[in-house]
Amino acid sequence: MNLEDLSKVVLTRRNIKLFKPDPVDESLVLSLLDIAKFAPNHRMTQPWEIVFIGPETRRKLNHKADFGGAPLVMAVLSEGAAKDEDRVEQIIATSCFIQNFLLLAHTVGLGVRWTSIGAQPENRTLLHVPEGYDVLGVFGIGYPAEIPQAKERTMISEKVRHMP
Ligand SMILES: Cc1cc2nc3c(=O)[nH]c(=O)nc-3n(C[C@H](O)[C@H](O)[C@H](O)COP(=O)(O)O)c2cc1C
Numbered sequence: 001m002n003l004e005d006l007s008k009v010v011l012t013r014r015n016i017k018l019f020k021p022d023p024v025d026e027s028l029v030l031s032l033l034d035i036a037k038f039a040p041n042h043r044m045t046q047p048w049e050i051v052f053i054g055p056e057t058r059r060k061l062n063h064k065a066d067f068g069g070a071p072l073v074m075a076v077l078s079e080g081a082a083k084d085e086d087r088v089e090q091i092i093a094t095s096c097f098i099q100n101f102l103l104l105a106h107t108v109g110l111g112v113r114w115t116s117i118g119a120q121p122e123n124r125t126l127l128h129v130p131e132g133y134d135v136l137g138v139f140g141i142g143y144p145a146e147i148p149q150a151k152e153r154t155m156i157s158e159k160v161r162h163m164p
Contacts (some may be wrong), residue, residue, distance in 0.1 A: 016111030070140025080132025
């Protein structure tokens with residue numbers, strides 16, 4: 001493993017807003033998700049669930065920018081838990097899974113647009129989200145037509161403190 005290569009993947013991944021119409025092979029996305037599943041997760045709960053969204057459901061979601069014209073749209077759900085703190089851990093694990101996926105997608109030239117619309121009650125109903133589950137995102141996936149500039153980040157030194 002090489003730090004320079006991995007850093008480049010992390011640093012150049014962007015939230016893609018606009019896509020080319022070129023189709024995306026669902027089996028390619030599945031193969032990336034199959035690697036992403038090696039994300040950390042407490043007690044091996046593997047709380048992520050994926051919903052591929054077809055044209056009818058996509059229309060009903062009525063996203064303002066139609067996911068930037070992405071040829072493929074999927075939602076990522078995080079399974080619920082009886083205790084609040086366990087539910088938070090499920091969300092954390094699913095977020096790790098998502099980040100793995102974003103980076104893997106980027107390495108094969110795919111872009112991903114993250115939207116939060118799945119959290120809206122009417123969209124939860126539309127997507128048949130089970131009670132207690134969280135929708136962490138509805139993602140447009142495709143080949144980028146535009147790659148935005150990276151936004152400035154706060155110096156990490158401003159986010160670090162030391163305990164005695
Ligand atoms: C939990 C979460 C929800 C997000 N929801 C949206 C969203 O609804 N719309 C959007 O344009 N971007 C959304 N984003 C993407 C961020 O806007 C994006 O990551 C941020 O602007 C930094 O840009 P970058 O990913 O290109 O570095 C979301 C990101 C996260 C982690």
